[in-house]
Amino acid sequence: MSTLPPVRRSVLRMQAYRPPLGNRHGALRLDFNENTVGCSRRALDALRRLTRAEAAVYPEYERTRQRLARWFGVAAEQLVLTAGTDDALRLAIDVVVEPGSMVVLVEPTFAMYRFYAERAGARIVVLRYGAQMQFPEQPVLRALERRPRLFVLANPNNPTGTLVPRAVLRRILQAAPRTWVLVDEAYFEFSGVTVLPWIRRYPHLLVTRTFSKAFGLAGLRVGCLFAHRRAVELFRRAQSPYPVAAPALAAAEQAVRDRRFLREYLRAVQTGKQVLVAGLQRLRIPQFPSAANFVLVDFGRRADVVLQGLCRRGILLRDRRSDFGRVGFVRITVGTPAQMRRLVRALEALW
Ligand SMILES: Cc1ncc(COP(=O)(O)O)c(C=O)c1O
Structure with missing residues (x-):
């Protein structure tokens, strides 16, 4: 062969x-x-209501974007719809990381950060949680002095379950204005701690949320990437035109309404x-x-x-x-x- x-x-x-x-x-x-x-029955009913005609046409995103933005308390221009967090990570890394760029991770953490960074040809610098799962704040701040292109953190972190306090995240953001800081809030609904409102203040902050965990829609693949509107413009420029399937959009809209x-x-x-x-x-x-x-x-x-x-x-x-x-x-x-x-x-x- x-x-x-x-x-x-x-x-x-x-x-x-x-x-x-x-x-x-x-x-x-x-x-x-x-x-x-x-998942919520309302979300499931939205799938059942999908018509033949709706399945036959390409999905339209604007209405869902507006509605989800309202639920999340952001402007539609600060939100990118994605096929789950995985797709948001892939998009963010596609846009901000070049071959050889430095990416800082704190492991053990969600495996897809390393996966997409390796795929992009990044130079990955790995710090580690301590034996009692302490977050290594000082080593992170020192690594940020080297101006990596991207720092990724899950908050709460998987698999440690630990939460980095907002005060520490503020110090990280203030120390690294030339680094994209991605905070993956896949488990936000359980922790109640978020930095989402900070996207207005820090143009280098990226936040992801997912419908895969508390909302129970992992099988439908839907999530969001939030950022300053100038960053969102770039992400949307680099995104494929139909990243999320119509049933996933319909289910996500109903999922947030089922409080x-x-x-x-x-x-x-x-x-x-x-x-x-x-x-x-x-x-x-x-x-x-x-x-x-x-x-x-x-x-x-x-x-x-x-x-x-x-x-x-x-x-x-x-x-x-x-x-x-x-x-x-x-x-x-x-x-x-x-x-x-x-x-x-x-x-x-x-x-
Ligand atoms: C920290 C973290 N982010 C993201 C995900 C996956 O999210 P999604 O299903 O939205 O791709 C997981 C799933 O285990 C996770 O632990």
Whole structure:
């Protein structure tokens, strides 16, 4: 067989990113930080109402952009609709990172930051959370003195669950006016802490939000990238004309209108977290405080036995051992109190 024509060197150097999807159907899926009860019925009804004619034409974005902007408390000119956070990251990195540009990350964190930065051929500088999951503020500030092109941070962070206070984020933004600072707020609804209003003040701040987590629309792929209107102009210039499918737009619009669904789910997760945290404490399983809908725990040397035992009982958790180079780190998505009681019962039997 003849060889392929050349491709980008950065792609040849990359490892494929393959999350452990597959065989998840019917299980209690506590492995991807998704909404564990499903999306709002109003969002689902919006999908059902989609007409043949609407499916036949290219989607129009302006109305959804206006409505979502109102919900998020920004101007439509400060919002870019994307196919989830992944697409927002790809777009942002496409626009701001050139081959050889320096990108600063604090790991362990969401894998797609490194993925898109590597794909773009960036020079990636990695700092690390401490043993107690402390955010390395001083090393970050020192790295920013080298004027990287981009600094990316998840807040709260996945998988540590930690939250960087707004005062620290302000110091970072003020220290790095020549660096794009992307704050991924995928878990904002659970933490309640945001820097979104700051996009007016800091033209180098980018904020992402997603409909994949609290809103329960991960399967539809919809999210938003927020920035100063001058930056948004550039992102939209570089964006494909139809990045989000029409059903996803319709569902997102209804999802934000169903405030009751969101409120009740957030309350369920809050109580579910209390059930989980208390259960872990009773079993003396080390855990880290979390501001999100997941908790990082350390099963130590029994991680394999526990993960396999839970899997046999139809409960999936996310193995994060490779992130830490330490024995037993596992991430548990928080669900409803009943789901957490089921998990705790299973842990009691296995631990
Ligand atoms: C920090 C963080 N950002 C973004 C995402 C993915 O979001 P989306 O489904 O919108 O691409 C995840 C998913 O696990 C995440 O943990």
